[in-house]
Every structure is written in structure tokens, then in C-alpha cells.
Amino acid sequence: MPNPADIALAKCATDRRLSDDDAYALASLPAGVPSVHDSLLEAATGLRDRHHGRDLTYSPKVFLPVTNLCRDRCTYCTFRRDPGDVGEWTMSPDEIAQWSRKGRELGCIEALMCLGDKPEVAFRGFTELLSSYGAASTAEYVYKACVIALDEGLLPHTNAGLLSKDEMAMLRPVNASMGLMLENISPRLRDRDMPHQWAPDKDPGPRLQMIAEAGELEIPFTTGILVGIGENEAERIGSLLAIRNLHEKYGHIQEVIVQNFRAKTDTKMDGAPELSDDDMVRTVALARLILGGEMNLQAPPNLSPAAHRHLIRAGINDWGGISPLTMDYVNPEAPWPHIDELRATCEAESATLGPRLPIYEPWTNERFLDARMAPVVAGFSSGRAGRNGAIAV
16 A cells, blocks of 8 residues: 555645645654655655746845834744843834835845834833824834835835734735744644743734735735744644645735744743754755645745755745845844855756845736835836746846
8 A cells, every 4th residue: 555655745746736634644754764855855846846947036135123122022032122121123214214225225125124013012102102203003104114115116025923904904005015924823832831922922823814814905925934943843734734725715825934943042942952954954845845836935044054955955946035234133143145155056956046026926916916016016027037036136
């Protein structure tokens, strides 16, 4: 009788959709066995190549940490601050304009709006600061920040944590795309002594709801999983299947990120074991096989600097945002790779590397783009080349 995992791999070879049972069968394959590892990578590479070729992309971006105030207290995070903490910061409109302008001068396309969850709910004084900037809520201030970035020649992509459907509807006309990491569907990660115990906005239910509501609003959306924070492999597979189910229902998920945890000093998870490169590559390969060949799959290059060639073999077709101006404020210990070095790595794997927009080609249409955003995106897209949305800048 054929092995279920072999049946699943045979399906991948002919671009057939994996069932949930197929996905778990692949995950049951033993880790650390070279022949098994190679089989997963070979299947993932073939699936990627048939749909994307070997044209890899990245998004030249400015990382705008609009505010690092946050009501959540994830035990691995060094980004968040309380009012009065050293390093507390909310960007002013002038700073947003200056950074956007400088980024555009350096060839950036994307303005990543990244910030903490619902600071006005936790910190009364923050409402007063927002009011001084002419905004009644964090979401309203992000809207203003997006308008500023657009005026300076960038395309906004907002990742502002949990947003209501009304807030996303407000932000849609001034964003090329939006995003929220699912991280994991397991409520276990919110249990006592788990990483999300003190992070109400990391409850998987509301996060799944927001991703679904983004689909109802037809917003091009980026999501993904965070691996290595205490979840098991079955929970990773369940999270990928949940993302796939939402995309099959709404068609709006343009990109899935597999992001690995990095232990940081001065956090409760300082010293916690990080995912090995082999485990990270295995997870990426499983993600490619589960999500299918058409999905855009990303792994952040600054978080696995020694595994770039293996990540290409695991089926990624995108490296995500890389900035010539700003650091990764969520992972400040992990510098971006130099583009020339990353390009050389891609070429060593018979792949190309090119810049892209923060919205992928299949979503640049009237269904997914607000009428006010469409001509702006079209202006960037006029130099487009390649199968994967890469552009000339």
C-alpha cells in the first residue's frame, strides 16, 4: 500500500491540491533524514519553478515605525514601548515625510507602515498626541501617514496589527496592499507562561476574522506564520491550512511569509532555542507544497543569513522588504543583506533577483485596487518586466 507521504509528493509533482490529510502526512516525514529533506526540497523547487520560474523578487522599502507604543506584551518582542520608556517614539508627520522622501531618492517603492497594536486603548495620553496631529485614532493617523508617503512618491503597505473592518475600509483607498501576520492558529500560545499570554491581540480568532474581512473588502493581503515560539509542527501545518482556506474563499492573499523567531536580549525569551536552518528550510518547503505553486512565498533574508541558497531550493519566490535607508525595527539585531550579495546568491542557484511593488501583478486590477490608487500603481507598473511582477527602477 502506498505511503501517504509518497502519495502527497506525487500530487505535488502534477500540481494537484493537497488535502489536509496530505499536508499532515508530509509533516509526519522524519526531520533530519537527508533523503527525506532532499525529496521535500525537490518537490518544492519544482512546484515553484513551474509557476514562477526562477525570477525572485524583493520590495525596496522604507520601514516607517509609526509608533512603537503597543498594548500587547509578547515575550519575544523588543519593538514595543510604554510611554516614558527609553526609545519610546511616535513619528511626526514631518519625520514621515522626510523619511519617505529620502527613501524615494534611494530607489524605494514601498512605505511599510508598521506599529504597535491599539496604543490609544492602553495609553490615555496617546490620544492627546494623536489629536495634536489631527487624528482621533491610531488608524486615522496611519491614514494621514499613508497620504504623506503617497505625496512623497511611495506606495503604502500598512501592517498596523488588528484593525476593524471599518478601519480597513478607511485605509484601503490609500494603500497598495495591507497585511497582518496570523502567526499561529493555536490558542495554546496564549496560555500561562506562553509567549502571547499578555498579548490579547494575538488571539487567533480575531486575527483570522480580520484576514477574512480583508477578503470581503477585496484588499490585497499579506499574512504568514511565525515559527519557533513554542508551537509544534502540527500547529504550523494547521496555520498554513487556515491561510489557504481563507485565500481559496476570497482570493485576496497575495503573499505568505514564513518568519522564524529570533531570540533577543532583555526579553523573557532571551536564550530560548531558535529554529535551526534545516527546520526553517523544511517549514518553507512544506509551506510551498501546502499553499501551491501560484502563491507568492517569502522568507525574510536577514533572519536566516546562512541559509539563503537552501531557502531558494525550498521554494520561495520572494525575499520581502529590504531597505537601503531604515533597519528592521522588529529585528534590529538582524541587518538587511546587501542587494548585490543577495543577487549573487540567486545567480548561484540559476535564479534572478529584481525589485517589485508591494502589490503583485494579479491584484493590480479594479477588483482589488481602489479607483484612487489604481493610477498610482499603474505609474509604477509601467516599467514592469518578468513573470513575477519585477519592475525596472
